[in-house]
Structures are given as structure tokens and as C-alpha cells.
Amino acid sequence: MATKEKTLDDLFLDTLKDIYHAEKQILRALTKMAKSTQTDELAQAFEKHRDQTDGQVQRLEQVFEILGKRPQAKPCEAIQGIIAEATDIMDEFKGTQALDAGLLSAAQAVEHYEITRYGTLKAWAKQLGKKDAAELLDQTLKEEKETDQLLSRLAERSLNKKAA
Numbered sequence: 001m002a003t004k005e006k007t008l009d010d011l012f013l014d015t016l017k018d019i020y021h022a023e024k025q026i027l028r029a030l031t032k033m034a035k036s037t038q039t040d041e042l043a044q045a046f047e048k049h050r051d052q053t054d055g056q057v058q059r060l061e062q063v064f065e066i067l068g069k070r071p072q073a074k075p076c077e078a079i080q081g082i083i084a085e086a087t088d089i090m091d092e093f094k095g096t097q098a099l100d101a102g103l104l105s106a107a108q109a110v111e112h113y114e115i116t117r118y119g120t121l122k123a124w125a126k127q128l129g130k131k132d133a134a135e136l137l138d139q140t141l142k143e144e145k146e147t148d149q150l151l152s153r154l155a156e157r158s159l160n161k162k163a164a
Helices: 008-036 040-067 077-092 099-127 131-163
Strands: none
Touching: 008 040, 008 077, 008 099, 040 099, 040 131, 077 099, 099 131
């Protein structure tokens, strides 16, 4: 029996499932990271991003709906690895001045992964003529870039100096 050739549509759906799982994992991780941080400013940044992430999950569910599919997650090994590194940082640097710089670096690794995924998904949605999906993905992409910039400002303004 011949297998059906995979298409960009298949790849789009597969990647959508991947980022859906990632966002759900990120929601849990951000709560732990916000509780572990030593500065209110970083805790607030994590809490703000957690709230944004909740909205991003809802947008992904809208994209699934546009595709006529039920929301489904596929384990995202990349985000699981990044979150494992964040957990290691929380354990190994607990109580040190370097903790927040480490947590921030883990958060930026998450952001960079998300920026890559959402940029790719947006481009594929446009290529596939899924304008409504592309617009939803673009909203999230913009939020991820803003969060990355906020984290960079926090690192440069205070957290890296404090860790040094």
C-alpha cells in the first residue's frame, strides 16, 4: 500500500501541533519561573508573558478551527529541553545573584524558539492561502518579539550587572 506524499499542509499542521504543545508547557514553566525569581520586575515580566501565552493558546485553537481540525498537541522536544535547562538553573542557582540572569536567559531561549516557529507558520499560512490563520500567527509573532525585547532591556539594565 503506497503512502500519501506529505505536503506543506501536512507540515503546517504538524508544526502547529508542536507549538500548541510548547505553549501549554510554557504556561506551566512561567508560573514556576515567576515564583523562583528574586526580583519583582522579572516576576512581573514572567506573569505578563504567562497571560499573553494564555491568549496565544486561544489563538492557536482558532487556527485549528480555521483548518477544520480539533486542537491537538504533539510533544515538542525542543521546548521540553529548554524548560529542563530552566529547571536546572532554578535548582543550581537558587539563592544566588546569578539566578535571575539565568532564568532570563532561559526565557529568551523560549522566546527565540517561539519567534522561529511563529515566523515559519505565518509564512506557510500565507503560502497556503490561509490569510486568517496568517493574521492570527502574526499577532503572536509580534507579541513574542516584544517580550524578547523587554527581556533584553531587563538583562542589560539590571539583571546581568547584579549577577556579575
